[in-house]
Amino acid sequence: MADRILVFPCGSEVGLEIQRAFRGVKGVCLIGASSIDDHGAQVYENYVGDLPFVSDKRFGERFIETCRKRNVDYVFPAHDEVMLVLSRLLEGTQFVLIGSSAEVIRICRSKSLTYRTLSGVVRTPRIFNRKQISDSDFPLFLKPDKGQGSRGVHIARSFKELDFYLERNSDLLILEYLPGEEFTVDCFSDASGNLRFCGARSRDRIRMGIAVRTHRVPGDAFRPQAEAINTAIRPNGCWFFQVKQAVDGNPVLLEVAPRVAGSMALHRICGVNLPLLAYYRAKGIVCEILDNGPPAIMDRALDCGFALQLDYSDVYIDYDDCLVRDGGLDPELISFLVAAGNAGKRLHILSCHRGDLESELLNYGIRTWFDSIIHVQEGRSKADYIPEGEPAIFIDDSFSERAGVARARGIPVFAPDAVSALQSHPKSLSRSSLHAAGAIC
Numbered sequence: 001m002a003d004r005i006l007v008f009p010c011g012s013e014v015g016l017e018i019q020r021a022f023r024g025v026k027g028v029c030l031i032g033a034s035s036i037d038d039h040g041a042q043v044y045e046n047y048v049g050d051l052p053f054v055s056d057k058r059f060g061e062r063f064i065e066t067c068r069k070r071n072v073d074y075v076f077p078a079h080d081e082v083m084l085v086l087s088r089l090l091e092g093t094q095f096v097l098i099g100s101s102a103e104v105i106r107i108c109r110s111k112s113l114t115y116r117t118l119s120g121v122v123r124t125p126r127i128f129n130r131k132q133i134s135d136s137d138f139p140l141f142l143k144p145d146k147g148q149g150s151r152g153v154h155i156a157r158s159f160k161e162l163d164f165y166l167e168r169n170s171d172l173l174i175l176e177y178l179p180g181e182e183f184t185v186d187c188f189s190d191a192s193g194n195l196r197f198c199g200a201r202s203r204d205r206i207r208m209g210i211a212v213r214t215h216r217v218p219g220d221a222f223r224p225q226a227e228a229i230n231t232a233i234r235p236n237g238c239w240f241f242q243v244k245q246a247v248d249g250n251p252v253l254l255e256v257a258p259r260v261a262g263s264m265a266l267h268r269i270c271g272v273n274l275p276l277l278a279y280y281r282a283k284g285i286v287c288e289i290l291d292n293g294p295p296a297i298m299d300r301a302l303d304c305g306f307a308l309q310l311d312y313s314d315v316y317i318d319y320d321d322c323l324v325r326d327g328g329l330d331p332e333l334i335s336f337l338v339a340a341g342n343a344g345k346r347l348h349i350l351s352c353h354r355g356d357l358e359s360e361l362l363n364y365g366i367r368t369w370f371d372s373i374i375h376v377q378e379g380r381s382k383a384d385y386i387p388e389g390e391p392a393i394f395i396d397d398s399f400s401e402r403a404g405v406a407r408a409r410g411i412p413v414f415a416p417d418a419v420s421a422l423q424s425h426p427k428s429l430s431r432s433s434l435h436a437a438g439a440i441c
Helices: 013-021 059-069 080-089 102-109 111-118 159-168 220-233 262-268 274-283 331-342 357-364 399-409 416-423 431-440
Strands: 003-008 028-033 074-077 140-143 154-156 173-176 182-189 195-202 205-207 210-217 237-245 251-257 297-299 314-317 346-351 372-375 392-395
Touching: 003 013, 003 059, 003 274, 013 028, 013 262, 013 274, 059 080, 074 080, 074 274, 080 102, 102 111, 102 220, 102 251, 111 220, 111 251, 140 159, 154 159, 182 210, 182 220, 182 262, 182 274, 195 220, 195 262, 210 262, 220 237, 220 251, 237 274, 262 274, 262 297, 314 331, 331 346, 331 416, 346 357, 357 372, 392 399, 392 416
Parallel strands: 003 028, 003 074, 314 346, 314 392, 346 372
Antiparallel strands: 140 154, 140 173, 182 195, 182 237, 195 210, 205 210, 210 297, 237 251
């Protein structure tokens, strides 16, 4: 029986990384849940998109009801505020929260409380009182006591700027400005409280508080801080902290977060899957951690997800300059054909190729994938070989061929660049198969 893990909110960067981290893991069924219609719907086969926001008075009742209806075993929070709410809501229920205790989450949710708790344990930024500031203290860094990413942060270079920002939010913390490099240190603590992993990465390029370009750096320099934080507040599972270098070059704590970070993927591709380790920790499984350890860089950008509501039984695809181009198979088309075959679609080569298609497909090792190999005779249209009324799609690099098939058969036609929309999500393959998968999981 698979463990059923509800990820909420599943469309956050954290939720999307959790989904990637569990890809191919046996014995687990992920259920994505969200309060808004977001990207989670594109990547989670099992999706709940109608939960209230955590600030809504109906949230607690609806969330527990959803967990019961979906036979949830574990809940994986994917947002700081959600983590705090769920740590209290799930206490005393049968649903296991994958994460730290409510007290650890409470401390980490407030920057000022984090600094007070860890003052003297690690170096924390100097906090200023507005009345004690002098000209020599500028520039100053302002940020909300509760928040995530870079939302609501400012640099004040004068009293005028300082008062401008404070008038708009009097709760901003006034902190020393740290001009140096910024690093994130991803950690894992086991059930006995031992720090089992400490991996550091740079924050080379940041967008909306997310490190969209990051590279691994030696973690040994940050291990004393990690050990000290681990001993002081006792987080469990995966967690991280961020530091920034002060004028003297020494790292100063910015924040601690007892959750998955979206860019933990950098360590995952090197063998350390922190979200998966957090699940195993919650399940009581002791794991060996193997860090392959190569230098690695991760660069992120906005990606696209599509949900085409198509029902089709057959795929007709061109060969030359389509399935095969630049002397080899097109990787994206091959990926789509694998997904379509797994979904029970019939696959057909439909080509004017004058060589020995059978032999060439055998050489590529994909002959058995296709239900038929159709040679288009000279002077005939490819539409002639697609049965009228058949629920099919047609893929070809030639616009004239696509236009001819679309006009003659009235079926959806696609250029190779559009195939990513077909394999983004099972919805693109079959609405019925999506519902069936949701019922089974």
